[in-house]
Amino acid sequence: MTEFKNHINTIQKATEAALKATGYDGLWIYSGHPENHFLDDHAPAFQVNPHFNWWVPDTDISHSLLHIVPGQKPTLYLSQPADFWHKILDRSTADWAQSFEVHVIHHQSEMPAVNNQTNHAWIGDRSWQPLAAECTNPDKLLAHLHFSRVRKTPYEIDCIQQANRLALKGHQAAADVFYAGGSEYDINAAYLQACQQSQNQMPYGNIVALNENAAVLHYQYQATNKPAKHRTFLIDAGASYHGYAADITRTYAFDKSGEFNDMITAMDELQVALCDACLVGQDYIELHQQAHLKIATVLSQFKVINGSAESAVESGLSATFFPHGLGHYLGLQVHDVAGHQVDYQGTVKNPPKNHPFLRLTDVLRDNAVITIEPGLYFIPMLLQQQKDNKHINWDKVEQLLPYGGIRIEDNVVVGHKQSRNLTRS
Known part of the structure; x- marks a missing residue:
């Protein structure tokens, strides 16, 4: 896991530089969630937010949040609902989870109050948009992060x-x-x-x-x-x-x-x-x-x-x-x-x-x-x-x-x- 830890250190620095350059104090990244087909109760295959996947090496994690603040260990609010319809894997014990401060979330009501954080940006699905529009997927921040993703670790x-x-x-x-x-x-x-x-x-x-x-x-x-x-x-x-x-x-x-x-x-x-x-x-x-x-x-x-x-x-x-x-x-x-x-x-x-x-x-x-x-x-x-x-x-x-x-x-x-x-x- 040494390469992964080094990867996290590299993208932490890149993200902190992007936040500083664009004037934000922190960043929320939403994993995304499955969306049902029109007039149906079935969804197409889930596709995770790539910005979330840049940090978290698991493509099946939905309804979860990542909180990044400069100088602090990234915090992962990991959704693991009490659900008898589906098999829920315990990702909190995975090796990669050691790179995060992990809070396991069993119900969406346990998610943090995102609106309480001032001067933060949000990257993710607009259908779940708790911050003001100007702080949601801001172009300048995305441009900085996208250019950081060109060079691979x-x-x-x-x-x-x-x-x-x-x-x-x-x-x-x-x-x-x-x-x-x-x-x-x-x-x-x-x-x-x-x-x-x-x-x-x-x-x-x-x-x-x-x-x-x-x-x-x-x-x-x-x-x-x-x-x-x-x-x-x-x-x-x-x-x-x-x-x-x-x-x-x-x-x-x-x-x-x-x-x-x-x-x-x-x-x-x-x-x-x-x-x-x-x-x-x-x-x-x-x-x-x-x-x-x-x-x-x-x-x-x-x-x-x-x-x-x-x-x-x-x-x-x-x-x-x-x-x-x-x-x-x-x-x-x-x-x-x-x-x-x-x-x-x-x-x-x-x-x-x-x-x-x-x-x-x-x-x-x-x-x-x-x-x-x-x-x-x-x-x-x-x-x-x-x-x-x-x-x-x-x-x-x-x-x-x-x-x-x-x-x-x-x-x-x-x-x-x-x-x-x-x-x-």
Whole structure:
């Protein structure tokens, strides 16, 4: 637990600095609670407030409060209701609880009088908002804390590493079922079984796409029927460890000796080179532009486009085949906070007009964890917009449309002299 204790010390200092900079004397963080569906008495799977999870490494704690005052040990008001409908675990004896002054709460009436604390801020669900609106989720405080979350502590990096190890077990099992001729549903079931996590524990909905479905960037279904012919398999799926996410994508060709498999190999090689370039000070927008040039080179190499890679990037043609951003921050949230933020004050650097979907625009900072996920797709909607473009080899495109597309994604820690690939290490 040494790494966790050091993590608490680090974020205590970061939070105290944020409170001082924004003029608050203390902070309440609410865990959140399940909200029932409309006109129903059932709720979707609970998702803890990430600011609460930054401190408390348990994603199932709801109706609880964390109180942070500079110079004092954090106080956790831990909800453990007397409830015969559900199994209530005793978290107060967990090793991590030693980092807090824990008060076990059996009924909500035992919660502290939050309004009695002057000059405090509140971070959490607005539906449970005991403080004035101007003190609830204040923008300046959130901006300071979000920027603090960009650089990960050793504890956080280890959590993301452990999540990657879990996810990789799933990815191997999924690939095995694909090559055995399974359906999307079969593949997803094998993935969850290998990870030993339920779909609700996944950090996001698994993307399990066969053949043409690999061209749908956020494909949301898992068909039970098997395709007549297996060509391609794209899987974008992670796992969770103490609330920290893995976010990994792989693409496979059923025919390992075919041209599409060679295209996957070329994409894998350029993806590794982009991961190696994730060094402190690297401008992420520039890295995204490098990705476009590398992908355009692959398109030219495989005769998908005519002309040079440079001209394909300059004309915007490469965006037809690679329409999304290169990646994003990763942590307690899959698309972790502060991607467009460049300082503690919350200054925003917007994506350039020709790359509007970039989720990260800052220079890379030490110990930030990012994803690198270049893609190459054959998306009918985008290709239709280029129907008169003579720089596209349409016969080749027709051959490749049934394969859908390629995406390869790793999770990378930014370093000064060398990056660290958490997915491949």
